[in-house]
Amino acid sequence: MKVAITSNGNSLESKLDQRFGRCGYFTIYDTETKGIEFLPNPNKDAQEGAGPASVQLVASRNVQKIISG
Structure with a gap:
């Protein structure tokens, strides 16, 4: 199973990001x-629709669970 964790950086020392759609990275x-993958979130600065676009992004990586603040 793949789990996405919202993160403010691309390392294991990065902190949990409280925001889902506007987090800096997803740690998968x-x-x-x-295995661990650090996926930059291209939606973090979107004017609108960051949440749904981020759902599509993690779904494209076959993520089944999400951990967010």
Whole structure:
């Protein structure tokens, strides 16, 4: 299963970002392979629609769970 965690940076030391649609990065963790991917969020500065666009972004990576602030 893949889990997306909203993050303010692209490292394991980065903090949880309280915002979903406007977070800086999504840290994607694969519970089966133990792989980690840091995905920049291109929607963070969008004028509108950042939430739905971010849902589509993580869904395109086959994410099944989301952890956000």
